[in-house]
Each structure stands twice: as C-alpha cells, then as structure tokens.
Amino acid sequence: MFTLNTKNHAGKKVWIHTNSFKVSGYSQPYLPKARGEGERASRLLSRACAATVPVQPVIVVIADEITMKGVPDGVLIASPRKLVRKLTSEPSRLDAVQVDAIYEQARRSTTWR
Numbered sequence: 858m859f860t861l862n863t864k865n866h867a868g869k870k871v872w873i874h875t876n877s878f879k880v881s882g883y884s885q886p887y888l889p890k891a892r893g894e895g896e897r898a899s900r901l902l903s904r905a906c907a908a909t910v911p912v913q914p915v916i917v918v919i920a921d922e923i924t925m926k927g928v929p930d931g932v933l934i935a936s937p938r939k940l941v942r943k944l945t946s947e948p949s950r951l952d953a954v955q956v957d958a959i960y961e962q963a964r965r966s967t968t969w970r
Contacts, residue, residue: 858902858912858951858959859933859944860894862887864919871920873934875927880920891916891932901969905962911950915943 864871864880864887872879878887895914902910915933917940925934935943951959962968 858898858910858963860891860898860912860914861917862891862894862915863917866918866920869920870922870924871918872924872926873929875930878916878929887916888929888932895931902959902962905965905968906959908955908958910959913947915940 864885866880869881872882876888878885891914895912899910899912902912913933914931915935917935917937919937923934923936928934933943933947
C-alpha cells in the first residue's frame, strides 16, 4: 500500500537528503508530512481491517533538476516517469486475499473518518 503526494516544482531545483527537502534553497516540510500521511493511512486501514496494514509514503516530484544527496528515511522519492518502476520494484508484502480485504476497507468513506 502506498500514499502518493505530488509536488510540482517545474522550473525549480530540488535538493533532497535523508531528512531534508529543499526547493530553490528553501526547506519544505514534505518529508515529515509524507511520513505522517503514511502513518495515518496505515493506522486507519489497520483498524478497519483488524490487521496491520503497512503503508509506504511516496513523494512524486516534478522539477527541472532533482539532486539526491541521500535517501530519505521511510519515504520513496520518484519522478512521474519513474513512479511505476519504483512502485513495482518494492517487495510484495501482501497476498491477493489480503489486498482484496484492504481494498474493501479502503474504498469505504467511513474508514477515513
């Protein structure tokens, strides 16, 4: 399971390190916010499914230049072009029955309240 957060910084330079995300030299709170989104989704889905549901946060970045000086802790970073490859390269942690059960809960608006 993934949460996707998109950031459009076309025409700008993005710099990313293990715990830092900068756009044109200015720090942005994207990494902790993405982690929080993943934790919230995991918590709500886990409660609805009565089982632990791991969720991987992903930030999809559009920018003229992206410099990766380190891999952020717990957050995947991908450009739109590389998104599918990044997501499909992650190891599968759930079987088809588990995926179906999570989907049934995820599609219900009451899960997210």
